[in-house]
Amino acid sequence: MAISDIKEYSHLSSRDVEELSRELDSIRREVTDSLGAADAAYIRRTIAFQRMLDTAARLLIVGSRTTTGWSLGTTALAAAKSIENMEIGHNVSHGQWDWMNDPEIHSTNWEWDMAGLSSQWRYSHNYRHHMFNNVVGMDEDLGFGVIRVTRDQPWQPNHLLQPLRNLLLAATFEWGIALHGLYSERARAGTDTEKSTYTRALLGKIARQAGKDYLFFPILSGRRWRRTLKANITANLLRNLWAYIVIFCGHFPDGAEKFTLAELEHESRAEWYLRQMLGTANFRAGKVMAFMSGNLCYQIEHHLFPDLPSNRYAEISTMVRALCEKFDLPYTTGSLAWQYLLVLRTVHKLALPDWFLTASADDAPETASELKFRPAGDQPAGAARIGLRTAQRTPPVTPHGIHRPRRSERDG
Known part of the structure; x- marks a missing residue:
């Protein structure tokens, strides 16, 4: 099932993991020490550009009299x-x-321009998700409570509907994030009064957000209010779909591993780094797509250094790739289309009961554990070890020394 011993799974010794951590700490220091005026100018330019684009789009929507103008404005x-x-x-x-x-x-x-409250999201995302990334039973972002993405999540009859749930979540992603943040805040609340406070705060934000998009701007458009209302609904839908694709491609394609609660026991900072590297995935993007994704095409780098400016992730990625080469670790990436196809395969496959699935529960594309490397029992003490990336490409050895394909290679 999910990984319970990350050092064994990664084929790294305690000394290797500590060395990897020192190298990552060095990257952090290097980037932090170099932050300055150019970075500050970047975020200020980005905010100014976003606001100008928003204003120009709204003027084009209400001012244009053609379908083409409305389409351009809405996009x-x-x-x-x-x-x-x-x-x-x-x-x-x-x-x-x-x-x-x-x-x-x-x-x-x-406070961002979506239904959820930033303050509630910061707890569910910055803490619960980033601290416990892909740990089954701790990371509430693992399928967002409605999508089964690992065999460690017991199958239930309602999972048969998850292909439809997936479509609904994609279309309403901002609302899913809002409710997700509220659920996390209410779960940690000590009293019913606190829970009510969190609920009222979210309802207030929803009222303000819906009022802005579906009342204020349409009313401001006068007789053309229908045109503006339709544009706002469509723009929100497109934004939801894009955010959903980016987030799912960073967390649920093949190679974004899952972990058990046992892995958290006595987890060091160094092992936390390693879990972030193995529990996330990137997708290839040029400068425009990287910008439009919030540079979350570099999800591995973001999870390693979530508080470092996103405009530095591209340069950080070259250093992280070099570390993966040095320690023979996989650097999980692919085209956006390919990563999303892998996500869809997992979503549809795990909608079915486990008895319909063929690959081993320890060596399936979406779920793996250190047991996948023990086809003939534990490795003898003192045996030479190869890195994880090489091990994943090498068929396991039977007790008679004969290589055989893993079940995942036979069955998919």
Whole structure:
């Protein structure tokens, strides 16, 4: 099932893991020490560009009298919302720009342009998700409570509907995130009064957000209010679909491993680093797509350094890749289309009961554990060990020394 011993799974000794941690700490120091005016200018330019794009899109929507003009305006509005949510709101809320000491661009002050409250999201995401990334039973982002993404999550009859749930979650992603944040806050609340306070706070944000998109701007458009209302609904839908794809491709394709609660016992900072590297996935993107995704095409780098500015992830990725080469670790990436196809395969496959599945529960594309490397029992003491990346490409050896394909290679 999921990984319970990350050192065994990764084929690294305690000394190797500590050395990897020192190298990652060195990357952090190098980037932190180099932060300066160019980085501050980047986020300020991004905010200014997003606001200008939002304004221009809304003027085009209400001012144009053609379908083409409406389509261009709506697409631009969806892009502006995506930039605000991902490259600005998400990253600001992670504290990536707190070092600037600018009250406007501080994690405690930014309220993003979507239904959920930033304050509630920061607990469910910054803490619960990033601290316990892909740990079954701790990370509430693992399938967001509605999608089964690992065999460690017991199958239930309602999972047969998860292909439809997946479509619904994609279309309403901002609302799913809002309810997800509220659920986390209510779960940690000590009293019913606190729970009610969190609920009222979210309802207030929803009222403000819905009022802005579906009342204020349509009313401001006068007789063309239907045109504006339809554009806002469409832009929100497009933004939701894009955010959903980016997030799912960073966490649920093949190679984004899952972990058991046992892995958290006595977990060191060094092992936390390693879990982030093995529990996330990237997708290849040019500069425009990287910007539009909030640089979450570099999900591995983001999980290693969630509070470092996103505009530095591209350069960090070259250093992380070099470390993966050095320690023979996989650097999980692929095209956006390919990563999403892998996600869809997992979503549809795990909608079925386990008895319909053929690959081993310890060596399936979406679920693996250290047991996949023990086809003939535990490795003898003192035996030479190869790295994880090489081990994943090498068929296991039977007790008679004959290589045989793993079940996942035979059955898919």
